[in-house]
Amino acid sequence: MSNNPRTLTPAQVRELARHEALPTTAGYADGYVQANLLAVPQEYAFDFLLYAQRNPKPCPIIGVLEAGQLNSELLPGGDIRTDIPGYRVFRDGELVSEPAVVNAEWEEDMVAFLIGCSxxxxxxxxxxxxxxxxxxxxxxxxxxxxxxxxxxxxxxxxxxxxxxxxxxxxxxxxxxxxxxxxxxxxxxxxxxxxxxxxxxxxxxxxxxxxxxxxxxxxxxxxxxxxxxPQAAVMNSRPRLAITHQPGKMLVTDARDLAYQIP
Amino acid sequence: MSNNPRTLTPAQVRELARHEALPTTAGYADGYVQANLLAVPQEYAFDFLLYAQRNPKPCPIIGVLEAGQLNSELLPGGDIRTDIPGYRVFRDGELVSEPAVVNAEWEEDMVAFLIGCSxxxxxxxxxxxxxxxxxxxxxxxxxxxxxxxxxxxxxxxxxxxxxxxxxxxxxxxxxxxxxxxxxxxxxxxxxxxxxxxxxxxxxxxxxxxxxxxxxxxxxxxxxxxxxxPQAAVMNSRPRLAITHQPGKMLVTDARDLAYQIP
Missing domain, CATH: 3.30.2040.10 (PSTPO5379-like domain)
Known part of the structure; x- marks a missing residue:
């Protein structure tokens, strides 16, 4: 594996994130899209997707993992519960923990929204x-x-x-x-x-x-x-929400260039 | 009221649609956005909004009326159940009627998706x-x-x-x-x-x-x-879906120009 974080593949960064406490993903896997995470139980999924649709500048959706789905073409063979360097767990709008993985907290019917990042x-x-x-x-x-x-x-x-x-x-x-x-x-x-x-x-x-x-x-x-979306969670207090820690993103297999218009 | 359909306001066209059997809305209220309708009970709303998010070219969402909401800034003071010249009602994917209004068929928790039109x-x-x-x-x-x-x-x-x-x-x-x-x-x-x-x-x-x-x-x-979306309804057979009749659209208060990019 390369020693230069910029030249790692997205899959290599996700593998690292599974096992090491990366302080940030900034500067990793040059040229690939990094994503914010917001996951909520199914009962909140329509409301949040509509919230994102109505607020596309702060909440540009680049992918959605439906209930029961743990990976997609954005993280092939990956696991959304472990492949981000750090998570935040909110219960009733309060930050209750910042674990390295969220296998224990993840509920079966959670829907995960992946949101574009600057x-x-x-x-x-x-x-x-x-x-x-x-x-x-x-x-x-x-x-x-x-x-x-x-x-x-x-x-x-x-x-x-x-x-x-x-x-x-x-x-x-x-x-x-x-x-x-x-x-x-x-x-x-x-x-x-x-x-x-x-x-x-x-x-x-x-x-x-x-x-x-x-x-x-x-x-x-x-x-x-x-x-x-984290501010919306803190304001709107859903029963459970899981996000990434700011600066510690999901590194996806999508290319930055795919999101550029001429 | 003007006799020229092109110079009617959107509100005037919706008022006409409430009371007359307009054969089409093409050529009415020049310069204003016309919309396709797909309304489904809340239980299908997340799946459909996600379907639209994943298929933005055929299903560009320009507005959503949440459960219990019958109008919005796209049809101020209007009623989505009456303001389109003709509706189609699908049960289990089958077209069962083409009524002029759908007050009787509309369920309290229906969510209405308004979709851009060419x-x-x-x-x-x-x-x-x-x-x-x-x-x-x-x-x-x-x-x-x-x-x-x-x-x-x-x-x-x-x-x-x-x-x-x-x-x-x-x-x-x-x-x-x-x-x-x-x-x-x-x-x-x-x-x-x-x-x-x-x-x-x-x-x-x-x-x-x-x-x-x-x-x-x-x-x-x-x-x-x-x-x-009508083809998706016929293929996917939700319990209930209400659409417009092709060519008979919702005439909205949004300007065409608002949807043009430079």
Whole structure:
């Protein structure tokens, strides 16, 4: 097996995740789509799929494992209960544990939603000469709950969560143009430049991930974030929900390029 | 009220549909989105929404009325049980009646899916100088079951249904370009020029709608069709399903332009 995480295959990363405590999947298996996970019992599945359909920017569905299904063409031969480096278990909206595998917690009729992740367009930004402060600073991307309400569906509602990346003022237009080519993995920014309008009081205190230092001459740019479903779970309190830990994603066999439009 | 069907408002068309036997909604309320209907009891709602998510070209969802909901911003103050000129009721996959209203058949927990319709891009084709044979010939667009299988979800599976429009050979590229700007109402054609490859033996015998004469020098062009869910119902036999009658659509308050991408 390669020692360079970038050149591992998705199957190799999932195998690693099954046995080791990877701190993040960022930088692993270059060129492959990484996915957020939200799994709920069947009784909540219609409401959540409708919630995602009504909120496609924060919740772009790239795959669904139906009740009883543990893998698919996105993770051939894999097991959704073990192949992510870390999980979060929510009961009645409260985070109750962060296990390495969820075989014990998984109920037979759970439906697993795999949701696109901005790691896909981060490579495209870097390939186009836009450096990413959180990567340069060795941190997880900062994420914030906003005052923007998502469109409710059934029992699910809650605030939109955004990720923030500082971009040099003369590259903001490029960042918009590049990320709009990935509409099924969050697409163009939802907001540029004024955190107060999103209800974010202090950029140095993110709700998820790590704070980053904003270099001089950089503008904070905000994208819809796949952690939004976790906020909906905390707000809407389904009996049981299982997610990935932020930054520890499912590495899939789908190619980033498959999600790029011309 | 205007005598010209093109200049009626969507609300006026829905009011007409409540009281009169309109033969079609084609040509009514120019510039507004018309929608296919599929309504099923709640027990089938997740499976159908997932089926649509996996088959976005034939089943682009533009709105969902949750259980107990009879109108929405797509039909403000309306009633989904009466505001379409004609309905089809399927029991166990069999067409059992074609009533003008479905107040009696509608069950309290039914979920109604509103699905984009190619009438939206037909205006754009005509505005760009591409004439439409079925309109010139005063007929409903011809639709065919194909040998292309849709991606199954839960209890739903079946063939893709396509609509066919003859296009002059020198305008086929334009027709592709124009319709690809409407990805959420079927988008670009799924096939150009060879019906046999779709398993269509005889263009003069459509499965839905009317046959059209193909003018000399015209190529048959095939688009994914919103009647595909009706084929899935006939194949998958849910206990109850209610649809519109082909060509008699729900005229919504949404603008065609809202579904066009640059």
């Amino acid at each position: 790691f896909t367009f981060e490579s495209a930004l870097q390939d186009n000469g836009i450096s990413l402060a959180h990567i340069d600073q060795g941190r997880n991307v900062p994420m914030y709950r906003t005052s923007i309400a998502t469109t409710p569906a059934g029992v699910f509602s809650g605030p939109m969560v955004v990720s923030m990346r500082p971009v040099p003022a003369n590259q903001v237009a490029d960042a918009v143009r590049i990320t709009s080519r990935y509409p099924s993995v969050h697409g163009a920014p939802v907001h540029v430049g004024d955190p107060a309008q999103l209800g974010i009081a202090d950029l140095s205190r993110p709700d998820f991930g790590d704070a980053v230092d904003i270099p001089v001459g950089h503008i904070p740019v905000f994208w819809a974030c796949g952690v939004t | 009438f939206t891009f037909e205006s754009a084709l005509q505005d760009n100088g591409i004439s439409l044979a079925h309109i010139d010939q005063g007929r409903n667009v011809p639709m065919y079951r194909t040998s292309i299988a849709t991606t199954p979800a839960g209890v739903f599976s079946g063939p893709m249904v396509v609509s066919m429009r003859p296009v002059p050979a020198n305008q086929v590229a334009d027709a592709v370009r124009i319709t690809s700007r409407y990805p959420s109402v079927h988008g670009a054609p799924v096939h150009v020029g060879d019906p046999a490859q779709l398993g269509i033996a005889d263009l003069s015998r459509p499965d839905f709608g009317d046959a059209v004469d193909i003018p000399v020098g015209h190529i048959p062009v095939f688009w994914a069709c919103g009647v595909t």
